[in-house]
Amino acid sequence: MTDLQNRDAAASVDDTAPIDARYRDVSLPIAERVEILLAQMTLEEKAGLFFQTVIGIGPDGTLAEEAGVAGGGSTDGFVNGLKMNHFNIHQAPTDPGTFAEWHNRLQELAAQTRLGIPVTISSDPRNSYSDNPLAALFAGTFSVWPEPMGLAAIGDEATVERFADIARQEYTAVGIRVALHPQIDLATEPRWSRALQTFGEDVELASRLGAAYIRGFQGETLGHDSVATMTKHFPGGGPQQDGEDPHFAHGREQVYPGGEFELHLKPFEAAFEAGTSQIMPYYGMPVGTEFEEVGFGFNKSVVTGLLRERYGFDGIVCTDWGLITDDAIMGEPFPARAWGVEHLSPRERVKKVIDAGCDQFGGEACPELLIELVRDGEITEDRVDASARRLLREKFVLGLFDHRFVDVERAKRVVGSAEFVAAGEAAQRAAITLLVNRERSDASGAAAPTLPLARGLKLYVEGVAPEVAGEYGEVVASPAEADVAILRLAAPFEERPTFFENFFHSGSLDFPAERLAHVREVAAAVPTVVDVFLDRPAILSPIVDELAALTGNWGASDRALLDVLTGAAAPKGRLPFDLPRSMAAVEASRPDVPFDTADPLFPHGFGLSYEA
Template sequence: MSQERPQIGSRLSRVIEQDGLQFRDLDGDGVLAPYEDWRLTPAERAADLVKRMNVEEKAGLMIIGSHYPGYSPLAPESEGKDAEKCEPLLNPVDMWREDNPITGVPFTEPVLATSSTENAINLRNQRYLIVRDNLPARGLATWTNAVQEVAERSRLGIPVAFASNPRNHVALVAQFGVNESAGVFSEWPGELGLAALRDAELMETFGTEAAKEWRAGGVHKLYGYMADLASEPRWSRFNGTFGEDPELISDYIAAVVRGLQGPELSKNSVSTTIKHFPGGGVRLDGHDPHFHWGQTNEYPTEDALGKYHLPPFQAAIDAGCASIMPYYARPMNNSANQLDQQLWQNPTTQFEEVAFAYNRTFIQDLLRDAMGHRGYVNSDSGVIDAMMWGVEELSEPERFAAAVRAGTDIFSDMANPRRLLEAVAEGHLDESELNQPVQRLLEEIFQLGLFENPYVSEDEAEKIIGAPEVSALGNKAQLDSVTLLRNNPIRAATGSCSKPEDLPIGYWPYQDRRGSTTAGSSHSRRTPRGNLGVFRVRSRSCNRVGSP
């Protein structure tokens, strides 16, 4: 039983007082239900809530999709949309796409890209949402609070868990799906820059400080970090790795999980989704499996999987990572021996050649049973309708069924649970098969403290996010991460520059958030002023950070 008395935060729900304690009346019936009782364990509360949920609510919980403020440039056009006034705050319109935004390949039918906030919460029952916008601190907190109010009005009052890709690395502009913020949160070196420091203790500090900023803004889950071993420099995701040393990657992954999550998930944690299992760095000629020509994982070296690619994931599991993301790729039987014989499909076939989100051998037998992962499995984006390698002949409801039975719990960048509901209605899945994934997901939301108080203070968000103290730590890490690759004939820049025209060749001037002209490049490096900045454009009224 949990003994710590939590802070209760409600804007719409009544508060039940019992035994001198306070509890949120999330379902509005005036009676303390087990799932509302914070004295019970997350597992006990989740088990009670699963029994109360209908199939539509379960299916909605099992998808996680992009969501935007109504005034976002990424949101659909709507009546009265005004980015300068930050209106409307909540998105009022559903948005559909006809082609994949990454590959440009047309969908077989229009796909719901994002729902209106009301439809996301109350029609499609989503409770995991991805933050894509580069919002300033107050704007982020104001928006996440507004979405939580919509969730509080729902039948069971289940709060929203907001997720994001990394937001704490120095960047000239935010990059969709990779580094989704620039100039708002504290700015640290990129992943390779952090790896160059060879300082796992600093990595843990980074995670601890980043978690404070994220939770202050109402964001609870991070898509990261990449435990992939970089083995092919032509791979487009190379710069998101911690390099090519399995031991260093393992140390860093364990450290960042400890930093972000703490000893266990709590109201102060940011949960981690470590990716891309069982190692995305296995890239033939650098081709990425977002595209059909890069869909295979081929292992020419015997036991490369066990020696090089799996150890960082084992380190993440041992550190208690909340979830694991499988990659799009599929393993190929032209590989050298990688798995123990008992994991082979039969005496002559090592792999089932289907994408890892559909691959029960890798998810259940290897990840969960052999490696001990106790969290949930979060698919990569588009595994049902775009990058469905090895299961193209299945219908979308059949793909959902195959992935759920393989062990995938939640499906990324999806805004519509319709095909999952069809999988149940058509008999490909029994509703009871949704209960285990839903249980795992609810346990995380309970552990994060959101059922007691999903709201944050806008004033505190402004104080904590990008605060001078943590920004100074990030700036120092940028300077310390500078690595000299060749000392001849290149000469390191020295001296001081008082005017922009005095800046060294190879740099360009731009302004940091304080308006100071400073030298810089697209990579962290020591500058004459010892201070890196990025060029930013801010709207006058809502202070929303944009890009040139």
């Protein structure tokens, strides 16, 4: 096709012609419905499918006037102006009924467009304690579970599938139909800030649990009751140079000094077998491999050569967020993550992503660039149609054309139901991992393990709400007055220059000297139990010998912890990664190789129990 013919084809659809409504006929095969609809779409309507951006919610569930995550662009401007119908929701109303009402208003707006293409809403994880605006979100009224790393500590496929099925029910109740997860990268670099949302560094465990997660959200096959999973980050985002994250320019390189590129593909092979509907390539760029040294979303040798051709994946491939245009986050500049192609213009970046084999641009709202490329003959409309078919097909498979609205009253009943909340709390307790439980003298002078603690003791607490601790014992003001101290710590990280970057915990795994000194001071005064939120594998060697007991968690309420410490529930968790002995061991390890830190303090799979 010549450039002139291509431009003529791009403008050939008459958007004033009568609508062939057979694509709404549920008796027809989905493939036929897709073709009927696609044949009637203008280039502008097709281009709108390719862009998925963050959308805001107005007061009381109204449609936001300033709908973009950084302001700019109204809801109406996205839907009617840019012809977009894929949106990512970040912050949402705590009331599920209001959330559902907003969703229905948005679907009503979309229904009034020329072809009435329904909106698809996506979300990052919403059922855990994390609150990283570009990684995971506070649960609000959704049931609260441990992070995926905590599910890995439990290590049970049935628990993961049960979690995902509950999350599926909560998502669909408010209209969320795409999960921007699971994250099945192997956490082989201990310093990496994104490890918490993975299943750890063991390939077999990550593969099993990732597949169970997909089954829970999607079912055995994708259908009207499913939430489609966008499994990430292909081809594995764990081997980050120095553990830095490629959300930022200084973390753009993925390296494979141990030659383990293929190992990081294994969890994705399990995800393909489980039927994941979508794949997200990561920001990072491979260095020193056979592949082009550009970010994976721009990387034809990875997206087409590896994902499409070697693995035969014909689902949707959506880039990670913000590869094309610069933005501002929290008032601070946030450049496009165009690693290896920083020199290209936004228009040229769009072309390279399309040429790579991707179907959709995450976090972007610039369909005019794609339209220009087609009209100028640089991208064929046949290539546009190939991705449009995938994107439309999923909307039909999910039943959005047939049942676009949700039941507001059902949303109120389902989200955060007592049954779902109880299941999440049980998982929080089960994931807690007991690492140290030294014997000490009890009231009679006999030696016994520190844990479980008797109820009614005098407790000195830090990092635990006193009113909660008061349900288990008498809270006192100083270690000197206490029978036992309970300290909750978070794994350390280095402060970084921008506010947003500090949501990504990076850098040294050593605790500051003053924090270690304080723990030692308390432990010298009273038997001390330390619980650490192990979003990163903290270096605990300097204090471990001075503690009466030590536990790790990956998202647990104070009550969940105290239930375990007092024996109302048993610690069942096992470490989903090695806990390194020193930063020297971490720095000497190879970032692509699991279990590569010398002589770990506690190895993968370690965990004590209360049974003799």
